[in-house]
Amino acid sequence: MARVLITSALPYINGIKHLGNLVGSQLPSDLYARYMRARGHEVMFICATDEHGTPAELAAAKAGKPVAEYCTEMHEVQAELARGFRLSFDHFGRSSSPENHTLTQHLAGRLKAAGLISEVSEKQVYSNADGRFLPDRYIEGTCPNCGYERARGDQCEECTKQLDPTDLINPRSAISGSTDLEVRETKHLFLRQKAMRDQLRDWIKSKADWPILTTSIALKWLDDGDGLQDRGITRDLDWGIAVKDGENDWPGMEGKVFYVWFDAPIEYIAATAEWAHAQGLGDEAWERWWRTDKGADDVRYVEFMGKDNVPFHTLSFPATLMGSAEPWKLVDYIKSFNYLNYDGGQFSTSQGRGVFMDQALSILPSDYWRWWLLSHAPESSDSEFTWENFQASVNKDLADVLGNLVSRVTKFCRSKFGEVVPEGGTFGPREEKLIADLTEKLRSYEQLMEAMEVRKSSAELRALWVLGNEYLQEAAPWSTFKIDPEAAAAQVRLALNLIRLYAVASQPFIPDAAQTMMTALGSDDWSWPGDVAAALATLPAGHAFTTPEVLFAKIADEQREDWQARFSGVRA
RNA sequence: GGGCCUGUAGCUCAAUGGUUAGAGCAGGGCGCUCAUAACGCCUUGGUUGGGGGUUCGAGUCCCUCCGGGCCUACCA
Secondary structure (H helix, E strand, O other): OOEEEEEEOOOEOOOOOEHHHHHHHHHHHHHHHHHHHHOOOEEEEEEEEEOOOHHHHHHHHHHOOOHHHHHHHHHHHHHHHHHHOOOOOOEEEEOOOHHHHHHHHHHHHHHHHOOOEEEEEEEEEEEOOOOEEOOHHHEEEEOOOOOOOOEEOOEOOOOOOEOOHHHOEEEEEOOOOOOOEEEEEEEEEEEOHHHHHHHHHHHHHOOOOOOHHHHHHHHHHHHOOOOOOOEEOEEOOOOOOEOEEOOEEOOOOOOOEEOHHHHHHHHHHHHHHHHHHHOOOOHHHHHHHHEHHHOHHHEEEEEEEEHHHHHHHHHHHHHHHHHOOOOEOOOOEEEEEOOEEEOOEEOEOOOOEOOEHHHHHHHOOHHHHHHHHHHOOOOOOOEEEOHHHHHHHHHHHHHHHHHHHHHHHHHHHHHHHOOEOOOOOOOOHHHHHHHHHHHHHHHHHHHHHHOOOHHHHHHHHHHHHHHHHHHHHHHOHHHHHHHOHHHHHHHHHHHHHHHHHHHHHHOOOOHHHHHHHHHHOOOOOOOOOOOHHHHOOOOOOOOEOOOOOOOOOOOOHHHHHHHHHHOOOEOO
């Protein structure tokens, strides 16, 4: 048994996430966590809401609520949706937790002691009307290059020229529209990543098994242009983790907070501490996952994220942990994803385009979404959601191939033998062949799941289901029954046991349907089918079962058209 | 501008430089009747975006052109 630490990129707090966010980190990490648990490994699966930063403050202001209250509410909303999608986090924390405050301040203090923090005075735009410093992209104005009137302070989206906010003609606040702006001097802390460049490069180069998407992004940041730059890790905001040197004040940094990208990854660790404390356990309970001097030596740590998060997880966060000179557990494998597009364009939280998690659950059970999203995960390139593809895939894979198999086996048994596993008969060459085929496919499935090959795993699982239909067609117990009822009994006994095997194997993808199958069979035996022949003898003759309702109702054309129309515009 | 990824059947995707480029869906044919008109078997369908090159051999490596996407450090 191994110990596996799994983290999903933290969803930002400012609203309900769309399906593109879900498939990029939370869902595949859940798939992996469920599979690892199913194989008997000890798993710690961590996620949290990322609650700091300017967008959180603005979203709270828009909602007319204090930011702390807004975050508490949105955290609960996101937690409820996570439960709705059956995301099996051991803990779903909050980056605003006391644990994260303590740990972030502690690590900053360690970095300072190691000489890896520099103080830099710089000029930033301050908006008197908004009462805050404005990040570059929250300043709008006319592009001096192309004349586009809604250019942002960091870059003109029209001509793609990179800008400085002071370049803009007629600059104004993107928040309030106010032109009462001024440039003020402010002091910030920088993480001296430049000083750690060689150390980081050596570390990344040692990760030869990482996806190319992950390493190419990291190496580009390390070596592009002038190479890796120091990164500002503080901001002039009210909401966040106060800048401190461990438990001590940091002279000159009063009223400032750490930048969210400094404290967000630290929350992976802090959330594990939150978990320990919530369980009434001591610090050693979480330290054995994160401190190599306290038991984390044998932990395998895997991170899941969308490609936009890669620089922070390959550079800043490792630099933070390495630079602390404390024995923190570093990531062993980073699984990164491309983007899921929606019907010809991008999903967009800010524009309300696409299907959001709450809407998805309001029209169909989570298994439908889990199956489609995972079997179409954007691994090698961006992928696209269309309602036609969703309907076709779900109907064929879930309703026809798996659902109907469960239906035909249980109903046939009920009509000929009653709702008990039938007795008598023996297995012949056909059954031997089935067991051999199942074993081969199952072993392949295990390898793919181990390797986090999400789409390929789903295809292999589906192939496993297909074997059941092929067997039934060949064995044809409905014909056998007429001339040799005992032989038919053996065939049906095998088929019923096959359903249990499918429940176990499918559980990481479609947990609810798997539970329904298991419950219908009157079993609670989730042991992994290491030996397929033995697994197919789990339910003995005479064991009672119930015939389940339709496992997956098909999506009708009218439903699809209705949803297509309903989700064609932007969210209200 | 620079960098990275990507382009394979109508659609979604596979294929350590090595037989005749494969699956699923969709289309066509046959079979079955237990089942959610489901399932099984067979089958049509490709100048691997264009062009050039390296090689005994290229979807794969190199050059170039065309299309799609992402990143480019103060959104997170």
